[in-house]
Amino acid sequence: MPYLLFPQEAQFFRNVRKALAQLYQNARYGTLKPPVVVVFGDDEFLVQRVIQRLTDLLLPMEERQTAITIFEGNNATDADLAQALFEPTFGFQLAKRRVVIFKSPAFLKGQRRKEKTRREQEKQTDAVWHQYLQRVPEGTYVLIAVTEPLTNAQLNLLNEVAILVPISKLRWQDLPEFVQMLAEQATIHMDKAAIQEMIDRVGNDARQLATEVEKLAMYIGVDGRITVDIVKELVPSLAMDVFSLMNAVVDGNAKKALATLDGLLQRKESPILVLYLLARQFRFLLQARLLLDAKLISPALLHARADAFKQQLERIPEEVKQRFPYDQRLNLLKQSPSVIRNFLLQARNFSREQIVKALKLILDTDVGFKTGVDQSQQLALLVLNLCRLKSGDGKGA
Numbered sequence: 123m124p125y126l127l128f129p130q131e132a133q134f135f136r137n138v139r140k141a142l143a144q145l146y147q148n149a150r151y152g153t154l155k156p157p158v159v160v161v162f163g164d165d166e167f168l169v170q171r172v173i174q175r176l177t178d179l180l181l182p183m184e185e186r187q188t189a190i191t192i193f194e195g196n197n198a199t200d201a202d203l204a205q206a207l208f209e210p211t212f213g214f215q216l217a218k219r220r221v222v223i224f225k226s227p228a229f230l231k232g233q234r235r236k237e238k239t240r241r242e243q244e245k246q247t248d249a250v251w252h253q254y255l256q257r258v259p260e261g262t263y264v265l266i267a268v269t270e271p272l273t274n275a276q277l278n279l280l281n282e283v284a285i286l287v288p289i290s291k292l293r294w295q296d297l298p299e300f301v302q303m304l305a306e307q308a309t310i311h312m313d314k315a316a317i318q319e320m321i322d323r324v325g326n327d328a329r330q331l332a333t334e335v336e337k338l339a340m341y342i343g344v345d346g347r348i349t350v351d352i353v354k355e356l357v358p359s360l361a362m363d364v365f366s367l368m369n370a371v372v373d374g375n376a377k378k379a380l381a382t383l384d385g386l387l388q389r390k391e392s393p394i395l396v397l398y399l400l401a402r403q404f405r406f407l408l409q410a411r412l413l414l415d416a417k418l419i420s421p422a423l424l425h426a427r428a429d430a431f432k433q434q435l436e437r438i439p440e441e442v443k444q445r446f447p448y449d450q451r452l453n454l455l456k457q458s459p460s461v462i463r464n465f466l467l468q469a470r471n472f473s474r475e476q477i478v479k480a481l482k483l484i485l486d487t488d489v490g491f492k493t494g495v496d497q498s499q500q501l502a503l504l505v506l507n508l509c510r511l512k513s514g515d516g517k518g519a
Contacts, residue, residue, distance in 0.1 A: 125286045132163075132288040135296035139303050142172065145287065149179040149263075152219065157258050160280050162268040163289030167329045170225075172287060173267045175307070177221050180263055191222045198227035200250045207254055207262060220262045226269060227251075230276060255283040292328055293450070294458045297321045304332055305348070308339035312348045319350045321458075323359035326450070360391055364399040367505070372468045376509040383505050393497035400504075401484045402452065408477045409446060409454040410462070410469035418442060424466055432459050476511050483507050 127141040148154050161172045181189055193202045206222045229251045258264055266284070280286060292300055298317050305312040312320070312335075324330050334357050338348050341356060363386055370379035386396055413419045423434050435455070443455055450456035454465060469477075487504045491497050 125281065125288065127288065129288040129290075132290045135290075135292060135299050138289065139299055141287075142175075142303075145285070146175060146179055149176050152180065154180075154263060154285065156283060156285065157262060158255050158264040158266070158284035159287060160266045160268065160284045161287040161289060162272060163291075164269060165289060165291045165328065166269045167332075168289045168292070169267050169269055171328075171332065172289065173223060173225075173265050176263075176265055177223065180219055180221050185219070189220050191220075192225070193223070193227065194225040195231075196228050198224045198229065200229045200254070203227075203229065203251055203254050207258060207264070218261060222262065222264050224264070224266045227266060230266075230268060230272065231270065252279050252283060291450070292326060294326055294456060297326060297331070300328065301331055301335065304335040305339075308335055309344045310335075310339045310342055310346050310348055312338075315350045316348045316353050319353040320357060323353065323357045323362050325361050358389075360386070360395065361399060363391075364396060364403065368400070368403045368468075371505065371508045371511075372471055374509050374511075376506055379505050379509055380502060383501060387498050387501075393501050394491065396501060397484065397487060397491070397504075400508075401481065401488075404477060404480050404484060405447075405452060406454045406457070406461075406465045407469050407472065408474070408481065410465040411472065411474050411477055413438070413454075414466065414469055415474065416442070419466055421470070424463060428459065431463055435459060435462065472511070480508055480511055 126145055127137055131137040131141075145154075145159070159176060161169050163169050177186070177190065191206050193199075193206070203222075203224070255264065264284075272280070277286065298314070298321065301312065301317045301320055305317075320331065320334060324334055338352065338356060339346075342348055342352070363382060367379055367382040367386070370376075370382060383396070387393070414421070418438050419434060423431060426434075438455070446455055447453045454462055472480075483504055487500050490500050
């Protein structure tokens with residue numbers, strides 16, 4: 123059985139969405155062939171969401187309590203696979219369809235841990251789970267979720283008996299399409315402005331985006347329309363409030379910054395999380411300052427049209443991009459062009475030395491959090507000191 127889509131294609135969520143739509147349609151009508159689906163990738167939430175969606179489509183609501191068997195980790199062995207497929211319980215025998223789910227099964231993990239020759243490995247594999255998956259009884263569907271790397275030998279063998287669904291982590295440019303898919307699955311309508319507002323508030327956390335779309339669906343009802351105002355009213359945004367706090371710090375407006383911080387703390391937001399987001403903002407600011415200092419971004423183009431600004435970002439040398447953090451949450455160049463532009467504009471108000479000093483203040487506060495002194499007071503003092511930076515020794519160009 124060929125891949126649902128090849129791993130190279132899965133790097134672009136538009137391809138994934140299109141392929142999943144066909145897969146989901148087949149699941150809805152019970153026409154999955156072969157009846158084994160392996161969803162694999164390094165984003166556990168997305169992998170598990172595809173498995174859950176397939177389960178919901180394969181089984182009606184009233185049968186989900188009795189027609190599903192789930193095995194996980196060390197409890198998902200060859201013997202468990204054989205028992206689930208060929209020795210169903212009485213309740214399963216009465217069901218029209220059965221779903222057997224394996225999460226990070228041991229029969230695949232074990233293959234990676236054991237030091238065997240390739241011939242021995244393939245021989246054992248073919249004699250056990252590979253053989254079982256070739257004989258899945260009619261009406262039974264096997265869904266396998268894998269979030270650890272699979273060897274080429276394993277993929278080749280799975281490809282003979284299963285539909286392979288590679289899932290990649292979402293990139294910023296994938297988020298609008300992802301939210302649109304979530305809205306369609308929740309049977310609500312969101313226009314582009316509402317989707318962008320959702321992304322601005324939640325960021326690139328796939329799990330949180332899904333949670334917020336589900337909340338909106340419960341509020342608006344089936345076939346309802348979600349507007350920007352509804353998103354603003356119902357979707358809280360710690361990230362956006364910290365962004366407002368950051369703007370006040372950049373402006374040196376201590377009164378506004380402290381008021382914003384007070385609002386966050388009154389809302390019972392975690393001081394540790396607020397500190398983390400402040401650190402992330404200043405790391406982005408430092409990366410932006412480095413781009414300006416290296417003259418990789420022309421100040422004259424900071425106010426250019428979106429397409430012209432995007433072209434300028436694309437011209438940044440690859441060797442420079444590779445020096446930025448690997449984690450996309452900490453890499454400015456992995457953010458949306460509008461976010462990058464904003465940090466570049468803010469970075470013009472600071473020298474590199476001032477930003478480094480700000481990060482040192484944040485680090486000292488992080489250490490102070492562990493001393494038992496009131497964290498809210500320490501955050502307030504940090505914000506006040508950050509606001510005073512602009513009156514320090516010099517600005518950026």
